[in-house]
Amino acid sequence: MENQTMNQLVGELSRDMLSEVAPQELPLFRAASQTYFKNPNAAPRIGGDDMLGFGAGETMSLFAPYVLPAVAEVVKYLAGEIKKAFGEESASLIGEKVKSLFKKYRNPDESKNKVPPLTAEQLAQVQVIAMKEARRLRLSDKNTKLLANAITGSLAVGRG
Numbered sequence: 001m002e003n004q005t006m007n008q009l010v011g012e013l014s015r016d017m018l019s020e021v022a023p024q025e026l027p028l029f030r031a032a033s034q035t036y037f038k039n040p041n042a043a044p045r046i047g048g049d050d051m052l053g054f055g056a057g058e059t060m061s062l063f064a065p066y067v068l069p070a071v072a073e074v075v076k077y078l079a080g081e082i083k084k085a086f087g088e089e090s091a092s093l094i095g096e097k098v099k100s101l102f103k104k105y106r107n108p109d110e111s112k113n114k115v116p117p118l119t120a121e122q123l124a125q126v127q128v129i130a131m132k133e134a135r136r137l138r139l140s141d142k143n144t145k146l147l148a149n150a151i152t153g154s155l156a157v158g159r160g
Helices: 004-021 024-036 064-086 090-099 119-138 141-156
Strands: none
Touching: 004 024, 004 064, 004 090, 004 119, 004 141, 024 064, 024 119, 064 141, 119 141
């Protein structure tokens, strides 16, 4: 998937995920996403003035900086699964198919190019990927589980 399509998809899905897990942080999302997309490989910096524009305090537990890299890793995995199932297609079509796996973007009336639901094994792999990325970034155990469950749950809901 090309970078622009990937970034747009990751940004949109991450914002949706943040609205479910920590809606109070939505005002911070723009700054967090700008920082993330400038350097996706950098570890999130919490409490610095660079990211948020003001001191957030070290004790404040934030999700915004962690949602983006976790969702990005899951999207990469899902894009690979789509490619396996559908072969080489355009980046935007793959992006749309990945997006359609998330409950918010499912269209039950769409029969053309319908993406089959993820298998239990694929959902388990999504959970592992999300938890691994959150741990790599040193998110607390409690919040790692919450984030991974939110991502997996947004994919696991039955399809229409």
